[in-house]
Amino acid sequence: MDTTQVLKGMLDTAVLAALRVHPSYGYDLVRRLRHDGFSDVADASVYGTLRRLHRAGLLASEIVESDAGPPRKYYALNQAGTDELARSAETWQRITSTMNRLLGGEGTR
Numbered sequence: 001m002d003t004t005q006v007l008k009g010m011l012d013t014a015v016l017a018a019l020r021v022h023p024s025y026g027y028d029l030v031r032r033l034r035h036d037g038f039s040d041v042a043d044a045s046v047y048g049t050l051r052r053l054h055r056a057g058l059l060a061s062e063i064v065e066s067d068a069g070p071p072r073k074y075y076a077l078n079q080a081g082t083d084e085l086a087r088s089a090e091t092w093q094r095i096t097s098t099m100n101r102l103l104g105g106e107g108t109r
Contacts, residue, residue, distance in 0.1 A: 002094070003040065006106065007038060007040060007041060007062065008045070010092070011041070011046070011049050012049060012053065013028065013085065013088040013089070013092060014033060014038060015033075015049050015053065016053070016058070016077060016084060016085040016088065017051065017069075017085060018032055018033060018082055019059065019075055019076060019077050020034070020077055020082070020085060021083070022076075023074045023075060023076035024074060024075060025072040025073055025074050026043075026046060026050055026072075026073070026075075026077070027043070027063075028053075029046055029050070029075075029096065030046045033046065038075060039060050050075055052077075053081070054068050054075065057078075057080050058078065058080050058081035058084050059075045059076065059077060059078060059081050060075070060076050060077075060078045061074065061075050061076075062074050062075050062076075
């Protein structure tokens with residue numbers, strides 16, 4: 001099974017969940033997502049998701065000076081992002097519950 005489409009569909013939720021823990025800049029977030037199991041996530045996908053979520057009003061951002069290079073743009077959840085994460089988590093729970101029933105042989109009759 002090609003997991004690319006599943007990842008694409010869940011990337012918003014994964015990014016919001018990762019930022020719930022602590023604010024992060026793009027490349028750090030990519031590394032964290034890969035470490036947590038999203039090994040196939042592309043840098044450009046994460047950067048694009050951050051920009052889109054920020055434009056949608058779900059993230060706050062702040063430019064922070066860096067000792068190791070140029071300033072970095074850190075992203076954090078705001079209240080709208082926290083609310084969206086709760087909705088997305090609920091949807092994910094419904095989907096996984098349904099799939100677990102179907103895969104466990106308790107499918108539709």
